[in-house]
Amino acid sequence: MANILLVEDDTTFSMILENFLQKKGHQIVTTHDVKSSIKALDSKKYDVLLLDYRLPDGNGLDVMVAAREKDQNVPVIIMTSFNDVRTAVRAIRSGALDYITKPVNPDELAMILNEALERKESAPVKRQDVLPAFIEGESDASKKLHEYIQLVAPTAMSVIIQGESGTGKEYVAGSIHRLSKRASMPFVAIDCGSLSKDLAASELFGHVKGAFTGALQDKKGQFETANGGTLFLDEVGNLSYEVQVKLLRALQERVIQPLGSTRQIKVDVRIITATNDDLLSSVSRGEFREDLYHRLNEFKIQVPSLRSRDNDLQVFIKHFITLANIELDRNVKKLSPQVNDIFKQYDWPGNLRELKNVIKRMVLLSGGEEAGIESLPEEMIASVNQPVKQPSGTDLKAINEATEKELITETLRKVKYNKSQAAKLLNIDRTTLYNKMEKYQIE
Numbered sequence: 281m282a283n284i285l286l287v288e289d290d291t292t293f294s295m296i297l298e299n300f301l302q303k304k305g306h307q308i309v310t311t312h313d314v315k316s317s318i319k320a321l322d323s324k325k326y327d328v329l330l331l332d333y334r335l336p337d338g339n340g341l342d343v344m345v346a347a348r349e350k351d352q353n354v355p356v357i358i359m360t361s362f363n364d365v366r367t368a369v370r371a372i373r374s375g376a377l378d379y380i381t382k383p384v385n386p387d388e389l390a391m392i393l394n395e396a397l398e399r400k401e402s403a404p405v406k407r408q409d410v411l412p413a414f415i416e417g418e419s420d421a422s423k424k425l426h427e428y429i430q431l432v433a434p435t436a437m438s439v440i441i442q443g444e445s446g447t448g449k450e451y452v453a454g455s456i457h458r459l460s461k462r463a464s465m466p467f468v469a470i471d472c473g474s475l476s477k478d479l480a481a482s483e484l485f486g487h488v489k490g491a492f493t494g495a496l497q498d499k500k501g502q503f504e505t506a507n508g509g510t511l512f513l514d515e516v517g518n519l520s521y522e523v524q525v526k527l528l529r530a531l532q533e534r535v536i537q538p539l540g541s542t543r544q545i546k547v548d549v550r551i552i553t554a555t556n557d558d559l560l561s562s563v564s565r566g567e568f569r570e571d572l573y574h575r576l577n578e579f580k581i582q583v584p585s586l587r588s589r590d591n592d593l594q595v596f597i598k599h600f601i602t603l604a605n606i607e608l609d610r611n612v613k614k615l616s617p618q619v620n621d622i623f624k625q626y627d628w629p630g631n632l633r634e635l636k637n638v639i640k641r642m643v644l645l646s647g648g649e650e651a652g653i654e655s656l657p658e659e660m661i662a663s664v665n666q667p668v669k670q671p672s673g674t675d676l677k678a679i680n681e682a683t684e685k686e687l688i689t690e691t692l693r694k695v696k697y698n699k700s701q702a703a704k705l706l707n708i709d710r711t712t713l714y715n716k717m718e719k720y721q722i723e
C-alpha cells in the first residue's frame with residue numbers, strides 16, 4: 281500500500297485512475313490544480329506523486345519543484361500526451377523518475393508505479409555495487425565514445441559527460457568507473473536535479489545532529505560514502521552557488537567538512553559530472569563558477585543522441601526486448617517490419633530511455649513473438665507519417681509561422697540540436713532562437 285498524490289485536472293479521468301489505484305490497495309489524495317496540490321503536500325508525506333503535465337494554473341513540474349522544496353523527495357511520474365514527450369524528457373531532466381503517455385494503459389501504469397515504489401528507498405542517491413550491462417553499439421559514434429571511455433578511465437582525470445537526456449550519460453560514468461583503478465571501490469550516483477538546494481550540501485558533505493532544523497542525527501555525506509571510488513554528479517549545473525564553492529574546495533583540498541561541524545575529513549574521490557546543457561553558457565551567464573568548471577572539465581565526453589547512432593538502433597532494440605521479456609515474463613522475439621520502419625524514421629527526443637520505455641510497453645502489450653504496430657502509441661505512428669502540416673488558404677501570418685517553425689526544427693535537427701550553430705545558420709542571435717523555440721514549443 282502506498283500513499284499517492286494524484287494531480288489531474290480532467291475529473292472523469294481522475295476518478296477512473298483513483299478507482300483503479302484504490303483497487304490495487306493504494307491510498308489516494310486527488311487534486312486538480314497546482315495550488316491545491318501544493319497545499320496537499322503540506323498535509324501529508326507521499327510515496328509517489330502522479331502528476332498530469334498540463335494543469336489549469338501551471339504544470340506538473342511546478343508541483344514537483346514545490347515537493348522538492350518541502351523536502352518530499354519522492355518519485356514523480358509525469359502523465360503527458362505523446363505529443364508532449366519532449367516535455368516529459370524535460371521533466372526527467374529536472375528530476376522526475378519516469379513518464380507515462382496518455383491514454384494511460386492500466387497495466388503500464390501499474391508497472392511504472394511498482395518500479396517507482398521499489399526505487400523510492402534509494403532516490404536521489406544510488407550506490408551501485410553491481411553496474412548493469414553496458415551495450416557498446418556498432419556505429420562510428422559509439423566506437424569513438426568507447427575509445428574515449430577507455431582512454432580516460434585509468435587516469436585520475438575529472439570528466440564532464442555531455443549529452444541529451446536519456447543518451448546514457450550515467451551508463452558512461454559507470455563504465456568509466458568499472459574500467460578504472462577504483463573499480464573495486466564504490467560508485468555513487470547523485471541526481472543533483474532532484475535535490476533541493478538545502479538538501480544538496482548535506483547530501484554531499486553530511487551534517488551533524490542539530491546543524492539545521494530537521495537534522496535529528498549525524499549523517500554521513502556521499503563524498504565519504506564514495507571514498508576511494510567515484511562520485512557521479514548528474515545535472516551538476518543545478519547545484520547552487522554555495523554548494524559549488526564547497527564542491528570546489530573539496531576537489532582542491534581533498535577535504536570535506538560536514539554541515540555544522542568543525543571536523544575536516546580527508547577524502548579521495550574521483551568526480552564525474554553530467555549535464556544536458558552546455559555548462560559553458562551557464563558559466564558565461566554567471567550561474568556556474570568558472571574555476572569549478574575548469575576543475576571538473578579535465579576531459580569532456582559527448583554522448584551521441586540515438587538519432588545519430590545509425591545501426592546501433594537495432595542493437596539496442598534487441599537488448600531492450602531481452603530485458604523486457606525477462607522483467608515481464610514475455611517471449612517477444614522481434615518487432616514487426618512496420619514497427620522497425622517507424623523506429624528508423626522517428627527522431628527519439630528521449631533517446632535510449634524513450635526507446636527502452638516504448639519497447640517495454642510494446643512487450644507488455646504483445647501476447648505473441650512479434651510486437652506489431654498495434655502496441656505502439658498511435659501518436660508515434662502519426663508523428664512519423666505526417667509531415668508538418670502547412671496551413672492552407674490565405675492566412676499569410678499562419679503560413680509564415682509554419683514555415684519558420686519547420687525551418688528552425690529542420691536546422692536544429694541538422695546540427696544535432698547545437699543551438700549556437702543553429703542560430704548562426706539561421707542568421708539570428710541565440711536569444712531570438714530561444715524565444716522562437718519557446719513560441720513554437722520546440723524542445
Ligand SMILES: Nc1ncnc2c1ncn2[C@@H]1O[C@H](COP(=O)(O)OP(=O)(O)OP(=O)(O)O)[C@@H](O)[C@H]1O
Nearest residue numbers: 372413414415444445446447448449450451632633
Ligand atoms: N550503453 C548502454 N547500454 C545499455 N543500456 C543503456 C546504455 N545507455 C543507456 N542505457 C539505458 O538508457 C536509460 C537512460 O540512460 P541514463 O540514465 O544513463 O541516461 P542519462 O543520459 O544519464 O539521462 P539523464 O539526462 O536523464 O540523466 C538507462 O535506463 C539504460 O537503461
